[in-house]
Amino acid sequence: MTTALVWLRRDLRLSDHAALATALIRHERVVPAFILDRKILDPLPRNDRRIPFILDCLAQIKEDLQAQGSDLVVRVGDPREEIPRLARQYAVRCVYANRDYEPVAIARDQTVAQQLADDGIDWQDCKDQVIFERDEILTQAGGPFSVFTPYWRRWRARLSQIDSAEYPIAPYRQRLATLPSESLPSPAELGFEPEAGARTIVAGMRGGATLLDEFAERLAHYQVLRDFPGKKGVSYLGPHLRFGTVSIRALVRLALRDDSPGAECWLKELCWREFYQQLLWHRPDLVEHTFRPEFDHLPFSNNLDWFAAWCSGQTGYPLVDAGMRQLNQTGYMHNRLRMITASFLVKDLLIDWRWGERYFAQQLLDYDLASNNGGWQWAASVGCDAQPWFRIFNPVTQSERFDPAGHFIRRYCPELNALPASAIHAPWLAKPLELAAAQVKLGTDIPLPIVDHASQRSQALALFKAAAEQRQKS
């Protein structure tokens, strides 16, 4: 009888799971394990909202496994030591894991595989997180795509039912090792604070399944509603994709079954995720550097007060502030607002995009290195974007277009609640009578705009133009 260990990482579910299914098919006894990595946990702020989220995901897995006499083995420490230790303890033939494409994770897995090899234990990694990985989608010339639209066309043309087929778990469940039940450490035992406030996105496999079922009902309208943060248009599945509590193949199966314009549009968004994953895999240097080298060292002014105002949602631009407050309060921000707030930080406040990238990384429940880095480089016009650098979002016209009645602004900036829609996007332009009727005092109840969009826009254009010209000369 051979035993295998399945190391769960960003795939916190027990269905349609490549590594788990492969191990169950090949071995008679399978031990599932998760390592709370001290190297990742220790630098995090003590109130990091991802810790309770992850623990809730693990609790659901444990509950399901314990119900059938098995368990999820959880250890706290360095996986480079803990995984080989567990492999020896359970006398396993092979350790299985789903592939992770982040540079640090690739290096970690290489070390683990080497340690296991030294003990005569095999290492097997599987594709699970994406439909197409690494160099499966290449240009005619055999290189990686750096523009999304041709990547999407190739991705879509290659996609068949087989690519999204489900990995079977249920027929092999009896092979899950019988294990004594162990309890899970609490946030406090790990040195973290309990979660403050109510979570808007329910964790775990069950949370993911509920969201997916709800979203399936409105998928057909996705392309119409997805750009309006005040409407329930998007799926809110970001954290579930990040932690793998839903399977990407299940999402793709849903989109292919639905076969509506909304489903096709959503499929394209799922493809953006894979575009950034493959980009980071081909270009790990993007973690530190811009895709467009001419913009790697733009002389940003990096005003600390303005950065603090942006972080706390106090810039005086209502939609920007509402977006940042949504992020701070819930750990989620709508995609349209990620684009607007990111553009505002770089092109209105002239602050290095890396500062914003870092702030999002601390706050987002769905933080993902590849998508966050790709999104920030895109919004800052320093990355993979078919659009030129002189595209600059106007925070007021974006607000009028994507939150016309101000529903979203009112939710996160209640101090503006009584303003009419005509005044809510730029209250500093409202008539004194309108402000008085809404009992809004500019500069007291809400900040005056910390910068003037038109003049900051000119400065941003000059900054980018000088760097682009410098590049042409050299």
Ligand SMILES: Cc1cc2nc3c(=O)[nH]c(=O)nc-3n(C[C@H](O)[C@H](O)[C@H](O)COP(=O)(O)OP(=O)(O)OC[C@H]3O[C@@H](n4cnc5c(N)ncnc54)[C@H](O)[C@@H]3O)c2cc1C
């Ligand atoms: C500056 C900036 C930073 C971002 N940071 C992240 C991040 O850290 N993690 C993250 O998952 N996404 C990031 N995104 C992409 C996108 O904003 C989120 O994926 C999306 O808002 C998540 O909400 P949802 O699940 O409701 O999306 P839906 O619209 O329902 O889309 C479904 C899924 O498709 C994927 N997706 C959609 N749009 C994109 C996109 N533009 N790029 C990559 N994947 C996409 C996501 O996995 C998303 O969950 C960022 C975008 C920008 C502009």
